Amino acid sequence: MNARVQSAPFDLAAEMRGFGEGAGAVVTFCGIVRDDSGRMTALEIEHYPGMTERALNDYGQEAAGRFDLTDWRIIHRYGHLAVGEQIMMVATAARHRRAAFDAADYLMDWLKSRAPFWKREIAHDGSGEWVEAKTSDEEALARW
Numbered sequence: 001m002n003a004r005v006q007s008a009p010f011d012l013a014a015e016m017r018g019f020g021e022g023a024g025a026v027v028t029f030c031g032i033v034r035d036d037s038g039r040m041t042a043l044e045i046e047h048y049p050g051m052t053e054r055a056l057n058d059y060g061q062e063a064a065g066r067f068d069l070t071d072w073r074i075i076h077r078y079g080h081l082a083v084g085e086q087i088m089m090v091a092t093a094a095r096h097r098r099a100a101f102d103a104a105d106y107l108m109d110w111l112k113s114r115a116p117f118w119k120r121e122i123a124h125d126g127s128g129e130w131v132e133a134k135t136s137d138e139e140a141l142a143r144w
Contacts, residue, residue: 001064003056003074005047009086010075020071020093025100029108031088033081042122043087043131045078052076052116059110067103069094074107076117106144113137 020026071093092103119131
């Protein structure tokens with residue numbers, strides 16, 4: 001049970017080896033940098049070292065208690081990430097599938113709206129715009 005913040009890519013298959021042993025269900029989610037506008041080449045992600053890891057670990061522990069998880073893992077990258085690169089992953093393990101799915105969904109909603117990351121979309125011309133919070137992300141978190 002842990003959270004990591006790193007600049008390096010991760011190997012999803014390697015991360016899942018041995019994860020959730022003895023659980024009845026394992027759920028994984030891997031986020032990919034995407035370009036919805038057709039103008040973006042990369043995403044630059046900033047964070048405060050120490051504070052970000054602590055926040056991710058706190059929410060992972062909260063999810064473990066709330067959904068009776070037997071294991072969980074969060075990996076979130078920072079730095080310059082090109083469109084198509086992995087940006088993050090969430091994995092949850094529980095005795096029953098509903099708890100594993102709900103916990104993964106809960107953690108994703110929290111990551112999208114509350115995790116202390118700052119994101120800037122980099123356009124083809126090199127200019128950048130900060131990504132603002134979305135109402136839909138706040139609404140998704142409110143259901144919990």
